[in-house]
Amino acid sequence: MRKHESGFTLIELMIVIAIIAIIAAIAVPNLLSARLNSNETAAVATLRNIVSAQSQFQTTGRADENFNGIGEYGYLAELSGAIGVRGGAVLQPAVLSTAFRTADANGVVTRSGYLYILVLPDAAGDAMLPPAINLVDPDLAETTWAAYAWPTNYGSTGSRTFFVNQGGDIIATEDPDYSGPDAAGAPFDAASAFRLPGTATSITGLVATGGTGRDGNLWKQVG
16 A cells, blocks of 8 residues: 655645745735835934934034134034034034944935935035035024935835925925935935025025925925
8 A cells, every 4th residue: 555645746835835925925015115114214313313413513602613602503524523523623522423424425424224415505505515614604504504315225215305404394205316325315405495596506595395396396394
């Protein structure tokens, strides 16, 4: 009498594979969506931390290049203690996470699926990247700064690009062009409500909260 052979038949294996494929088709998108939402939530929290750090830095007068007794805002590298404040002494203790001490040549910091850039104004109100620290206007830097956060890979690490300035309100838009380090984020005036002639990269003026920015996108306030 022949003994019954153990193991799966071809049909049974095909059924198991099909079940696994169905489970994966359901679970993988959910996992990617959860990761995306987590990254976006972290980006918003990070921008709020930057707002707090800027407020502390400015109100305590850590930078006062025009010596008028009114503090100026700082770059990420200054706030985190990566470089000296306006080329001088390093801030001790730092008012921003040391994670912002690692940046590329343009001052862009990568963190949890998002890239961050903070700019200060020159005398015309145009955005100055951190390497141009000597061009920052001390008068305008007392009242103005702007920061963007955009996904390292649109649709995978995040779908929204975020903006915040000295007002503290975070707004966001969705644009697949704002993706990865080569994109350099949104144009610095992307979230501006309007642009005066000759101020192509101005970070002064009204912000397009709940309206269309200079980039043509709708910018919604983040709750």
